[in-house]
Amino acid sequence: MILARGLGKRYESTGGGLAPLDLEVNRGQWLTLLGPSGCGKSTFLKLVAGLEAPGEGSVETSVSRAKMSFVFQEPALLSWSTVEENVILPLRLRGMDRKKAFEKAIPWMEKLGILHFRTSHPSQLSGGLKMRVSLARALVTDPELLLLDEPFAALDEPVRIELGLELRDLFLNMKSTILMVTHSITEGLWLGDRVLVFQGRPGKVILDEDLGLGAERPLSLRGDARFLSRVEQCFDLLKGGPA
């Protein structure tokens, strides 16, 4: 699915970026990327997406750009367009006619609970609803690879949990691959199948592990002793690194 060989990118101005990395990601996996700011997590996502060119090494994906979706930390919605126009944007840019695009978008808007707001403008929505619109826009193209760059960072804890549960559910049904960058250890481990912990500037992977927590992720898992010991392990690894 994704094959990185010696993939790296350094930013001279900040000293941050990604140290050469070898990595293979299989189809159908939810990969969580944890680490402090500036350690190359987002850079890795952008390299996979082709939004940035590698400084060294290479990355190959078996998925075309059309089958990838990127969800940014900010919802990046078009303020002059309605919710439904925002959701169908990727389809419209690919030349699909409006009616067909709406038909395709309706089930996604329904699943994400924004169908009721379809004619609203982004300025009328709360942060959580805006992120739902952003997710619907990413999912409407039936992506095989979903790249999430701190998608829940700006949201309240209850909304994060709610969206996390829904996204995990959708992930299991879609059989796509997800790469998610997050600063929340609990959230990352709760939702992911495999965790990568980055440390240093430029960032190196110091932990790459399958979590083995099963497919279903009820909220109660977050109180499970085995889960908590994983959280502690990651916390210990991240502790003391550069802020």
Add this chain to the structure above:
Amino acid sequence: MNPVQRLAPLIPLVGVTLIGEIASRSGWLPPYLFPSPSSVLSTLVEDASMYRKAFFETVLAAGAGLFLSMALGLLAGLVLAASARIRRMFYPYAIFFQTVPIIAIAPLLVIWLGYGMPTVIASAFIVSVFPVIANSVQGLTSTDPVSLQLFRMLDATPAQTLFRLRFPAAIPQILGGFRIAAGLSVIGAIVGEFISGSGLGGLVDASRNQQRVDRVFASVLLAALLGILFFYFLSLVHPLVSRNEKTPEV
């Protein structure tokens, strides 16, 4: 706003008019320097057809100049926003329009374009085009970088990125430029008319030569009114194109 608040701006106007009238009638202010408001009003009524003709000449010239500024200024903005290299090459020349002393080059315009409407339109255009260019460039080059990345991710063509993202995102700033240009186009037209002798500007100049201060005041009053009308006309358009960002959350 209740009706009393709405009428608040009129209070100073009525006050100043009353004081002007009293000062003029009592002889404190010589009428050859400050005509009484009533005499300004009476010339406006008596010579209504002359003012109407001049007013519409200025409306036409300033309107045409403003239209040219909006169309060509926006076009220039689109071209300049297309690449940093083009901006570096041509932007200094756009600034020329802001710094050019129109009063000094208006006689040149007469030499090139003759005494008539083209000179006045050119003058209105030269004075008002810069804010349109500057605001368009500013708006088109300050698009949210995350949205630009999103469009790259969606494999949008440059034209799609321009018309579906950069241009709509820049509309509030472009309209801001139009509004500034509206007021300036009237100033430019009046200056052009000083030289070419038509419209309200021509009337101001002729009245000054005839020592008719009341007519000078009446013409200036109409010119100011025209500027306000242009400005408000474009303010009305604004909410129609850019939707209110401050609507309450659902």
